[in-house]
Amino acid sequence: MTGSLAMPMGREAVVTACVQAANVWWSDGVPVGTKWRRVAELHGRVALAHLVSTGRVFPLVEFVDALGGSLSSLLPPSMREDCDAVDLLEDGGLSSAAADLLLENMSPSVTAADMAGWSWKSLSAEKVQGWLFRQLLVTGSQSGYVEARSTVIRNSAGPLVGINDAIKRAGLPRDGLYESIPAWAWTAKDGQKYWFGCPICGWPMRVQLDRMTCQYRPHADMLGWIAVVWQKSGTPQLGPFNRKKLPGIQVVRDRDCAAHPVEDHLCLVPAVWRYSTIPGLEECHLCEECNQIPGVHAALWPDLDSYDLSVAQPNGKTWRVDVKDYTDPGRLASVLSNKAVLRDPTFRIVVPDYRSRQVPLLNERLNEAFGTARRTYAMTSRQFLGMIRRSAAKGTDGAR
Template structure:
């Protein structure tokens, strides 16, 4: 029964559905796409039967591949976050890519997923490689320097990024790449790119508009950003929500930069180190501004993300910042690692993941038998620390 639950559980079905959407939107021949989608459909159809629901026909399955994720999941496996669209603008949506990356190797592209011979590695293993490279710096201070380098140098001039990586003791190989073509803005024979005002990673350019490859950042900016082009000068980014970008700790500025001589982190390093790191650093900065509060980033070589002490509290908070697209997947990961039931570790999710808190607490309480609070949002945590410090 355990094997069946694993085989037809939420993680497996979400992965299969996002794989199918990726294959369906791939540039392969129609016959090849149908063959591979039919194979994936078989797994989802069995999951429907395993959960006591009517068989989902193949034609209905393919019709739903461009709609919301929820439309393809058995009722028993659905969560509130499943209303995300699988396809947007004729390609796999950013949210679907995120889901796929959380379940498969982040370095896999949509075309890679089509090839069934590619090993199915989890995002944890890619994170583990980078974590190992940071540990190889030899000291806790070296680890912190390496961690900040990956957060603060998501993209930029090649020599500057490479020098920072070398100074932090990290390898260039496998960590950086040229600015991807999907970020290029062509204007008067030159190619430019724009960094996200929150994380500085290259924004995707499509149909005259820019959008961060990380959907919550695009939402925080107030949506995609227009690009204005005038003769004889570089293109200019239109208006965005500067105040909201600042609340997420962003630099608030984005200007056109010629692509030549510029590089960025490979996507998995950006998604699983830069993105959560931005929130960790922002929380640390906010906490350090509170009178009497001390906050330590990545103590004990990142055993957890923050150790926070306040005058009105006897024990420190031990905080782990997590930013997953799928809260059920995160709950399963925490349980798989073990120790979450007995630990007083507090999981903090960014405010844009507020809807995940109830799912995390419910899943972790049920699995561990503990009634303690496992998860909260950044805002609620900061409020809690502020209150303790004021006692």
């Protein structure tokens, strides 16, 4: 499709309209008239996509009724991806999976006031990453950049004093990075309020009926719901959870699973946690694993984060790696199709093991975009580490 109709009816725009509509419709404190007006505006784009794609009229009332269902039910069949089979509604508001799709697909106009107030739900993933990248560059050196980025990854939440000290040492601002522990993470008894960090990423977990789980869907799938255990005295504790169900990504070393007081504690704003801490954990994990392989040297974020990981092997070959953790593989493939660096056969896209189902689609679409056949552009962390171990073993044996 070309011309003036192409942009309004592209998948990126239609997904954005659907998820934005759900976000508006289920938001608290918005007058009913305002909800209908805004949702009707967004419906226009979705209805046009249905009309052009299938010839079907998609009434506004039907659109509104479907805002509590799955995203795929709102999209024309030709635009649906596997990742769209997610519920839009969760705990009375926009689901975390739908919020991911919104951030990954959205390209809004963001004003200075939006940025100053950090209206994260109106920021696309690219804008969030660009804002944080500029803050990290202020450190002025490669070592400063690595320390600042590592600080954001290691300190997803914690005591105000500790957070202040850490970001001050790293040369980062607190404004725009951290906020108070949100009310949905509080668990309370006898007037005392506590929160628990996710055993994987450390960010506050959502509480529901004395159970909690991580706001990041893949972590929630691995951890499940964890019970809050209240003692007769003292602070609450986390109930048991199966650490063996955490392949690839490991529970953060020395992660404290005890309760923390809500008062004087902070956490990263959601978008920075989602688009820096989450992929950063995988990047750090890959780097650590590579450096444990004899003869291999890995370094994080070379040349001020030109890419995520440099992996030098004993035979002299160096791989360049970008770690990508997207909910929408179609959107990721679209973004990667414009990156000429992928023409370099030593460059690899690595996705976490829990995104393994995305690998065939990414390779298929990137082969199509770059005019190649059966070339490997993307692989999982486990596949990449296996490749490096096999290659390093051959290189070491050859050196002997």
